[in-house]
Amino acid sequence: MSLFKNSRHLALAQAQVVPDSELCVQCGCCTYNCPMEIDVRSYARKGLPILESYCLTCSECVNRCPRGVLRFEKITNPTGS
């Protein structure tokens, strides 16, 4: 049985934030708005998915990015290895 009550929670739990580094202007709106103080900008700059165990997939960085750099993608390899 699913741990999650609705499909949105389930979708977010199975997703990670991924950047399109070509678009990033390194303004830092993402890092500033992260409630877990993850330096999202440094991931975005390097084009890496935000694979941090503290990431809540709360959407704050995705929504606050003024350039549409960040999006959710389904985790295909949760270990990141």
Place this chain on the structure above:
Amino acid sequence: MLVRYVIIGSGIASLSAAEAIRQRDSTGRITIISEESHDFYSRPGLAYYLRRDIPEKQLFIRSAKEIRELALERIHSQAIHIEAKQHQVQLENGQIVPYDRLLLATGALASSPSFTGNHLRGILKLDGLDDTHQLISRARKAKRAIVVGGGITALELAEGLHARGVKVAYLLRGDRYWSDVLNEEESKIVMDRLKHEGIDLRIKTQVEEAIGSRGEIQSVRTNQNEILPTQLLAVAIGVKPRIDLAQRSGLATKRGILVTPYLQTSARDIFAAGDCAEILDPQTGKSQQDILWPIALAQGRIAGANMTGEELVYKKEIPFNVTMLAGLKVAIIGQIGGGSQNDDLVSVSRGESETWRLLPKTILVESLDQINRIRLAFGEKSLQGALVMGDQRWVRVLKKLILHQVDVSAIRGALTNNLHQILPRLEQKLNEWEHRNKT
């Protein structure tokens, strides 16, 4: 022997070049000469700082550790002459800096307005962090501000000053906003939203004269013969590449500093990258100017690598940017001209490419709903440009189709259908192309 790398300028092209050099040469000496004394910051982020979206400290784009690891020497002065034969740079402070490889990353500067009284204090622009400090300091005391100009920067100024509690009047010379890139409906959406935010937007209005007292701006007189009181006049009528140093030093220039696809200037061992550089199309002998952060970053990387002896070629990509216009995300890709002349800009504005003003033969316009819009420009076989306003979910597909010039001629017959039917077919074309090109 240690190689002496010297970089003039401290924007993103300068930083990405320094990083590219350090990756390849751990012992060479890298010196950065700039008039700005700040650490490396995000220039596009200044708009978000002005609008209070982020605090100032968020603008700085590298940690102290990362900067230390680059082992840069920084000189806070202005370069006034390059002696290319002697391989040395003369600085305003009298210092002479010798180099083995030199990079000009001098960027672009805002054009000055030509109206009477343009020298008054309180007439400001938005080129760098120092300008932003001045804008913020004046906004603290100002009751009213006037913004003139077009493109992205003018809007950033209007919205930024408004967010700081100043009553803003935004004057447009023409009858609509950014008329050479946006179409009428898109301009109207942006203008309506600005008015709704509380900005006093006036069309067909231009400043004839700035009027001051004791050197401070107090009001402007418009072509409508109206006197508008103001304590701040922010101007964003476009930017021009900074080429004066290169010109004085005998390097080949046109609108920018001319460079080869290797980003080499006309002088040996001198490179140029970013907003100041110009690459001519070998076929037309002309160029489309881009004042875009990702392009400056990419050029800096290549110039840095080539300064260490590599021979990388800069390949111009389809110009692309996503920006916020009156709170709406807008992506602009390739040739998607708005169909009108734009009198609010005398040159390209920051965050803009001249390519966007071009208009290919066939155009398809379709509104998805009131503010979420997509406009596509089809050429003979492929998509040439797209403008996506609001919902950005189709941007990725459209960008790839334009970038790779994927043949979509098979669906030309269906272009009269509505966009809800066309977009999935375009995505299918992209999937087929990606499948074919997978190795």
